[in-house]
Amino acid sequence: MMKKIAKNKDYNGAVVLGLNDALVELSGALVGLSFALAQSKVIATVGLITGFAAALSMAASEYLSAKEDNRKNPIKASAYTGMAYILAVIVLVIPYFILSNTYYATATMFALVVLIIAGFTKYDSKLHNERFGSKFIEMLSITIAVSVISFLFGMLVKKLV
Numbered sequence: 387m388m389k390k391i392a393k394n395k396d397y398n399g400a401v402v403l404g405l406n407d408a409l410v411e412l413s414g415a416l417v418g419l420s421f422a423l424a425q426s427k428v429i430a431t432v433g434l435i436t437g438f439a440a441a442l443s444m445a446a447s448e449y450l451s452a453k454e455d456n457r458k459n460p461i462k463a464s465a466y467t468g469m470a471y472i473l474a475v476i477v478l479v480i481p482y483f484i485l486s487n488t489y490y491a492t493a494t495m496f497a498l499v500v501l502i503i504a505g506f507t508k509y510d511s512k513l514h515n516e517r518f519g520s521k522f523i524e525m526l527s528i529t530i531a532v533s534v535i536s537f538l539f540g541m542l543v544k545k546l547v
Contacts, residue, residue, distance in 0.1 A: 396458050397458060397462060397463055397466045398510065398513060400448050400452070400458075400462075400463040400464070400466035400467045400470075401466050401467070401470045401506075402506075403444065403448055403467050403470075404441070404444055404445070404448070404466065404467035404469070404470030404471035404474070405470040405474055405502070405506055406525065406528075407444055407471065408437065408440070408441070408444075408470065408471040408472075408474035408475055408478070409474055409478075409499050409502060409503065409529055410528055410529050410532045411440060411532070412433060412436070412440070412475055412478050412479075413495065413496065413499050413529055413532070413533055414529075414532035414535070415433065415436060415536060416429060416433050416478060416479070416482070416492065416495055417492060417496075417533045417537045417540065418536035418537060418540030418543075419432055419433065419540065420488045420489075420491070420492045420540065421488075421537055421540040421541050421544060422540040422541075422543045422544045422547075423488075424488050426482045426483070426485060426486050426487070426488050426491050427482070427483065427486075429482045429488065429491070430479045430482030430483045430491075433478065433479045434475065434476075434479050437471070437472070437474075437475030437478070438472065438475065440471065440475075441468050441471035441472045441475060442468065444467050444468065444471050445464040445465070445467050445468030447467075448460075448463050448464045448466075448468075449463065449464035451463075452464065474502065477498055477502065478495050478498060478499065479495075481494035481495045481498070482495070496533070499529055500526065503525050503526050503529065504522060507522040507525060
């Protein structure tokens with residue numbers, strides 16, 4: 387297992403980019419949509435479409451970045467970024483397809499975000515021989531901050547529309 391982790395170390399940044407961006411961006415968007423739209427299936431559909439488009443955008447950006455960087459295979463780097471993003475999107479929108487109550491779906495989605503952050507942070511901290519706690523708190527804090535701001539923006543949009 388450690389050999390496989392070490393082998394993928396060159397592309398860990400690409401995975402971090404896709405996964406972190408998906409968790410922060412899409413969880414924030416889903417929270418905002420939950421309070422603006424309040425319809426689980428609509429939120430799931432919009433989240434899936436938005437997430438897919440964002441995954442393609444992030445993969446394309448990683449391709450260009452890796453190509454400019456000359457340290458890694460741009461196609462492989464973009465594939466890692468895009469796949470990490472799409473997997474996160476699928477996991478995050480599932481609660482909205484399953485649960486009709488948007489509050490329960492949002493709470494479940496956020497619990498999944500915390501689990502994904504914890505799992506990936508554990509992997510990443512082992513990979514780089516770093517402390518788990520501070521990395522976990524940092525990534526979780528960023529995600530929570532974006533979600534709170536998105537919630538507030540969703541409430542504002544709901545009042546204006």
